[in-house]
Amino acid sequence: MSTTRTARSRKPGRAFRTRAGRLQSWLPLRLPPHRASSSMLAGAYPFLSPPPPPVDRALVGTDALTGERFAFDPWDLYAAGALTNPNVLLAGVIGQGKSALAKSLAIRSIAYGRRVYVPADPKGEWAVVAEAVGGTVVRLVPGSSTRINPLDVTAADPLIARGQRLRLLTALVEATLERPLAPPEHSALDAALRSAVGVCGDRQVTVPDLALALADPDPVASRADGTSVTERSADGRDLLHAVRRLIRGDLAGLFDGPSTVTLDRNTPMLVLDLSALDDETLAVAMTCAAGWVESAIVSPDSGPSWVIYDEAWRVLRLEPLVRRMQAQWKLARAYGLANLLILHRLSDLDAAGDVGSRARSLAAGLLADCSTRIVYRQESDQVGAAGAALGLSTTERDVLTALPRGTGLWSMPGRSYVVHHLLHPDELAVLDTDQAFRLATADLTGGPPC
């Protein structure tokens, strides 16, 4: 199909002044006609996308260009063939409404029977949302009696269970040692896990069980692996130091024993509040906590659920954690989980490693695994990177620096939209993260909060 655009005046005449005092003219506007195929015009005017497939669930707001209602349910859209996977990436500068959008999507999806998991909430801003929808909040506070065991798994198949635990342990140890494990260390970790699981029998293995097995390797297993107990102990020495961080170090008491909380599968929303932890420990704690939640929810009867990683950029700095996250995502897809990854800028993904490094390609893999990309306002120096990473046209890039709070560019395969996220006043009461800032400012100035 081709389209011809001519601009003609409706009525030749002179310029005149309107009642509001503005100058207006019906003089003919002489522009050369422009002829282009509809696919070329779609490049120039990307927002003239077809309307999204009809989705009734989870209203987001309005399409900024058409004024039409805009709803989003990744499972319905995936089923309709409009998405290649249900995962979503959400990026935008500070304070633009990323968390507000994620919280609205969560609250509104729950109304349609979806569940929501927030495996790590570093700012402690999701607890109020979970409480508002009758969900569950688990607060991990150093010195408190609440503890979760990152090695808890629900998988009945021992091979799957071992794989989940090994991936988590490898990520933890590599993140703590800040280097990849050598092959003998991998073997030592694997052997220690087998031995600890064997000792524990029916009960869930814990981190101290693993530390014991690393400190005192099983002689029979060592011989079977063609090594000696002395060599195996030496291979596991650094691993033991890393694991002890969870037992005697800065994370002691949080992840070093049987879980004191069990996951209620009927809860509409589960939030793990990590706001009491400092920046030093946060990435490792986020990994333990996320590992626990994900293993608990990855089951054939989990049903469509959101898994929301707010402030995910903190984890993306550490390659082992990105690797574990990606492995978990692949698994999650089979169980109908939709991951929502929240970043500040697309270049957060580059922080995983140097150009050409494995870490970079892992982070790029996470992006590729997100069929929906929502971009809120970006700083002008970030627009090039965002445009390149997401394959945005010049028109779409131009929009990124001008987006007001609560408005984002939604990019899905073959279509994009600019969407105003509309907040209900009742939601605003729960989602208002500026409130603490206003109260603090009022304290400083002695005035009432605005």
Ligand SMILES: Nc1ncnc2c1ncn2[C@@H]1O[C@H](COP(=O)(O)OP(=O)(O)OP(=O)(O)O)[C@@H](O)[C@H]1O
């Ligand atoms: N669509 C919207 N309409 C009206 N207010 C909004 C909207 N979205 C967000 N806000 C308000 O903007 C403030 C900041 O929002 P929010 O905390 O979601 O931003 P953020 O992008 O997650 O920030 P950060 O990067 O610091 O995490 C909140 O007080 C929230 O109530």
Ligand SMILES: [Mg+2]
């Ligand atoms: Mg936020």
